[in-house]
Amino acid sequence: MSEALLTIDGVSRHFGGVTALSEVSFAVGAGEVHALIGPNGAGKTTLIHQISGAQRPDAGRIVFAGEDVTALPMHARVQRGMARSWQITNVFNRLTLLDNVVLAVKGRQRDWGSGFRFWKPVDDEQALIDEARGWLTEVGLGGRERTLAGSLAHGEQRQLEVVLALATKPKLLLLDEPMAGTGPEESERMVALIEKLARHVTILLVEHDMDAVFRLADRLSVLVGGRLVCTGSPDEVRAHPEVRRAYLGEEIL
Amino acid sequence: MSGAIYRQSTRRRLLAAGVFALLALLPPVLQAFGQEFYISFAARVLIFALAATSLNFIVGFGGMVAFGHAAFFGAGAYTVAVLMESGVASAAIAWPAAIVVAAVLALGIGFVSLRTRGVYFIMITLAFAQMIYYLAISMKTWGGDDGLSLAVRSTFGPLDLKNDATFYWVTLACLGLCLCLLDRITHARFGRVLQAIRENESRMEGLGYPVLGYKLLCFVIGAAMAGLAGALIANHGQLASPNLLQWTQSGTLLVMVIVGGVGALYGGAVGAVVLLLVEEVLAHYTTHWHAALGLILLLVVFRAPKGIAAWVHGLFARAEKHE
Numbered sequence: 279m280s281e282a283l284l285t286i287d288g289v290s291r292h293f294g295g296v297t298a299l300s301e302v303s304f305a306v307g308a309g310e311v312h313a314l315i316g317p318n319g320a321g322k323t324t325l326i327h328q329i330s331g332a333q334r335p336d337a338g339r340i341v342f343a344g345e346d347v348t349a350l351p352m353h354a355r356v357q358r359g360m361a362r363s364w365q366i367t368n369v370f371n372r373l374t375l376l377d378n379v380v381l382a383v384k385g386r387q388r389d390w391g392s393g394f395r396f397w398k399p400v401d402d403e404q405a406l407i408d409e410a411r412g413w414l415t416e417v418g419l420g421g422r423e424r425t426l427a428g429s430l431a432h433g434e435q436r437q438l439e440v441v442l443a444l445a446t447k448p449k450l451l452l453l454d455e456p457m458a459g460t461g462p463e464e465s466e467r468m469v470a471l472i473e474k475l476a477r478h479v480t481i482l483l484v485e486h487d488m489d490a491v492f493r494l495a496d497r498l499s500v501l502v503g504g505r506l507v508c509t510g511s512p513d514e515v516r517a518h519p520e521v522r523r524a525y526l527g528e529e530i531l
Numbered sequence: 532m533s534g535a536i537y538r539q540s541t542r543r544r545l546l547a548a549g550v551f552a553l554l555a556l557l558p559p560v561l562q563a564f565g566q567e568f569y570i571s572f573a574a575r576v577l578i579f580a581l582a583a584t585s586l587n588f589i590v591g592f593g594g595m596v597a598f599g600h601a602a603f604f605g606a607g608a609y610t611v612a613v614l615m616e617s618g619v620a621s622a623a624i625a626w627p628a629a630i631v632v633a634a635v636l637a638l639g640i641g642f643v644s645l646r647t648r649g650v651y652f653i654m655i656t657l658a659f660a661q662m663i664y665y666l667a668i669s670m671k672t673w674g675g676d677d678g679l680s681l682a683v684r685s686t687f688g689p690l691d692l693k694n695d696a697t698f699y700w701v702t703l704a705c706l707g708l709c710l711c712l713l714d715r716i717t718h719a720r721f722g723r724v725l726q727a728i729r730e731n732e733s734r735m736e737g738l739g740y741p742v743l744g745y746k747l748l749c750f751v752i753g754a755a756m757a758g759l760a761g762a763l764i765a766n767h768g769q770l771a772s773p774n775l776l777q778w779t780q781s782g783t784l785l786v787m788v789i790v791g792g793v794g795a796l797y798g799g800a801v802g803a804v805v806l807l808l809v810e811e812v813l814a815h816y817t818t819h820w821h822a823a824l825g826l827i828l829l830l831v832v833f834r835a836p837k838g839i840a841a842w843v844h845g846l847f848a849r850a851e852k853h854e
Contacts, residue, residue, distance in 0.1 A: 330737070356739035368734045370727060381727050384720070385738035446739055 280307040282341075283450055283480050284360075289328055289338035291321075297504050298324045301338065304499045304509045306450070311472070311481045313491045316501035317524055322484045323365060325501065326454050329482070330362040331355045343449060356385070361448035365455045365484075367435045371428030375419060375438060378427050379410035382445035410445070417441045417471055433464030440471065450480045457487050469493060500524070544714075547797075551707055558696035567695065571767070574699040576807045578763045581706045583787035583799030585756035588713055590785070591794030592722070593749035594729035595645070598653045599660030600784050602640070603633040603754040605776030607761020609667060612679035612771035622685035622692070626762045633758025634751050636663075641750040645743055657778060664776040678772035685766055692766060702763055706800070709756050714796060716752070725749055790831050792838025801840045 282305035291299040299321045306312040314322050327333040329340055331352035340348045347355050370378050383406050414420050417437050422430075427438060436456055443451055456472065457465045469490050472481065476494070485491050491498070492512050499509040502524045508515060515521055554577075558570050586600045607629035614625045644655045673679050684692040692698045716722050728735045728742055736742045765771045774780065783806075784799075791802025809827060813820035835842035 332733075351741075351743075352736045353739050353741045356737060361739075362737055364734075364737075368731065368737070370730050370734065372730060373727070381724075381735070382738050384724075385735075385740050442734070442738065 280309055282306065283308040283343060284329070284482065285339075285341040286325070286329065287339040287341060289325070289335045289340065291324055291328060291333065291335050299328070299335070300504045302501070302504075302506045303338075304506060306480060306482050307497070308449075308480055310496040311476045311483060311494050313483045313485060313495035313498045314501065315485070315488075315491055315498060316507075319503075320501040321504040322501055323454060324504075326362065326452055326482075326484060330360065330452055356446055356448075359447075359449035360452065361443035361446040361450070362452035363439045363443045363454055363456060365458055367432075367439050369427045369435060369438050369442060371426070373427060374424050375414055375427055375430075376407065376410055376423040378438060378442060379413050379445050380406050382442045383409050383413070386446050413441050413445045417444070418467070433460045433467070436460055436464065436468060437471070440468075440475075444475065444479075448479060450482065451475065453481060453483045453485075455484055455486065457485060457490060465490065540718075547710075551703070554703055555700065558699055562696075570695040570699050572811065574695065574702045575764075575767055576804055577699070577702045577706050578760050578767060579784075579787065579807060580800035580803040581702075581709060581763070582757050582760035583784050583791065583803045584706070584709060584713070584797075585753045585760065585799070586784045587788045587791070587793065587795070587799035588756070589750055589753035590788055591792075591798060592713075592717060592729075593725055593746060593753070595746060595750060596649075596653055597644075597656045597750070598778070598781050598785065599640070599656035599658075600754075600757055601776050601778065601780035602660035602663045603637060603757035604761045604764070604780060604784070605667065605771070605773075606633045606636050606663065607758035608765035608771040608775050609673060609679065609761075610758070611685065611762045611765040612681055613673065615681050615683075615685075616679065620683065620686050622687040622762075625685055626759065629762035630755045630758045633761065634755040637751045637754030638747070641747045641754075645746050645750065657781070660776070660781060661778060664773060664778070667776050668773045673771075676773060678770050678774075681765060681769040681771070684769060685762075698766070702767075705759060705763060709759070710796065710800070717796070721745075721748075786828065788838075790828065790838060792840030792842075795838060795840035795844070798838050798840040801843075802838070805839060 284306040286305070287303050289299055289302045290297070302325060314325065316322055324333070328335045331347070331350060331354070335348065338348075339346055342355065342358060342360055345358065347358065370381065411420070411423060414423060417440065419434065419437055419441065427435070430438060436458070440453065440456055453472070457468050460468065465487060472483070472494055475481065483491070483494060495512060497509065497511055498515045500507040500515060500518070500521050502520070507520045507524065508518045510518070557573055561567060561569050561573075582600070582604050586597070589595050589597050589600075610629040610632045611625045614628060619625055640656065640659045644652055644659065647655055667673055668676050684698070686692070687701060690697050690701065692701065724735070724740060724745055728740070728745055732742055761775065764775065787802035787806050788799050789802070790805055791800065792798030806824070809824060810820060813823050831839065
């Protein structure tokens with residue numbers, strides 16, 4: 279593994295009496311596609327919430343790019359280069375695709391004051407708009423700038439979900455089930471997109487589609503019942519007895 | 532495309548300027564008809580228009596249904612009265628002080644309350660406002676239940692605020708200034724970000740926007756304007772009354788916003804004018820005017836659910852289509 283970009287160090291999280299995560303530790307190397315897999319209810323999305331800052335862990339540390347970000351709110355982590363997508367599409371339904379992406383580009387302008395401009399009208403920000411168009415073209419949504427996000431087909435919404443995270447120009451992209459609910463053709467397009475992105479950005483991918491996972495991932499971590507079972511290359515993970523037990527009966531492994 | 536928007540907003544601004552010019556002519560017209568009494572009433576309407584507008588910025592534009600706006604309205608009034616008691620009569624000091632006190636109060640209340648959502652936010656803002664109400668009536672130095680009366684109105688440079696027409700014009704200027712300011716803010720980047728937060732808060736946080744900071748600032752701006760309205764209302768009746776701080780006052784302002792149009796720039800002002808005019812007219816005939824007010828509320832909810840301002844806007848849009 280190359281130098282770690284993200285280190286998860288002994289992270290635990292409880293909801294009432296239920297232990298969702300129990301002392302999970304692993305690292306995501308810079309430049310790799312790292313897949314996080316596990317059966318339903320294993321705590322994958324909960325872990326993404328701890329990493330992205332949507333929730334705080336009860337114990338443990340999240341270290342990103344050499345900095346302990348455990349106490350930082352989500353927006354501060356985004357500003358440091360960590361962006362996420364949501365499992366359930368979370369976009370601005372009543373805005374056009376262009377306006378959606380413009381917001382993402384604007385959010386990146388890291389000085390805290392950029393959004394606190396009270397006086398200047400926004401209509402003349404051509405550079406922002408050009409960049410946003412570029413992002414949409416990049417993921418194959420070019421020419422749809424004026425469409426309302428809410429009226430997109432499900433697969434296209436999944437693409438928009440990814441492009442919003444991407445337009446913040448992250449070092450680390452957290453993708454929470456980007457293929458959720460998509461058909462085979464749309465899945466194929468998403469895999470191709472992630473392959474393309476992987477050349478520029480480190481990706482932590484949560485996904486149920488095992489074909490996609492094993493095509494994309496350089497390394498994998500397996501969660502079962504809130505515990506980390508193993509971390510390693512696809513071959514190591516396939517051969518691991520506990521993983522085989524957890525996925526018993528599923529032929530993909 | 533952008534040209535059309537530009538023309539449209541220019542036309543809207545011209546219309547607004549026209550309305551303000553007409554409003555400025557009101558005192559001499561009323562004097563000509565021997566109805567000077569109504570100049571003071573008109574000033575009261577404008578003050579409530581300002582208070583409701585400031586609440587509408589928080590509720591309609593910021594998407595935060597706050598039920599404690601009376602706290603900021605009343606805080607502005609009490610600041611002016613307390614300063615007057617200690618010998619500071621100048622509006623140049625007392626009115627900015629009223630704005631600052633309301634803003635600082637909102638900073639504290641907002642910092643705590645904005646961590647909650649929906650019904651909890653409504654309840655916690657109400658609770659804070661009631662705390663301030665009970666603080667005010669328990670303070671003997673602030674006049675307790677009777678409130679604090681002002682011996683005179685604030686001094687305002689060469690202008691004589693004791694003159695009802697002058698006071699009316701100053702109030703109109705305050706309202707106009709605040710509306711211009713809000714118009715600019717909502718069309719600038721800050722306004723767009725607020726709108727997007729109203730649309731999808733978690734995604735904005737996920738795009739790197741400090742959502743809490745934006746909402747808090749919106750809350751503080753609205754409260755500061757309510758503080759100015761409070762300074763004006765204390766001068767108007769020469770009294771800082773605990774009634775201004777009571778939860779029914781928050782409710783009245785909220786009803787004005789709903790009747791006028793949640794989220795419309797002039798919604799609060801329109802609501803204040805309609806409600807106070809109806810009250811004034813009906814109170815001549817019956818003490819049960821609240822019942823009629825209820826009917827009007829029902830009418831608005833069913834016929835113009837987005838408020839009167841949006842309804843009128845719709846009429847204009849239809850007329851323009853036919854042009």
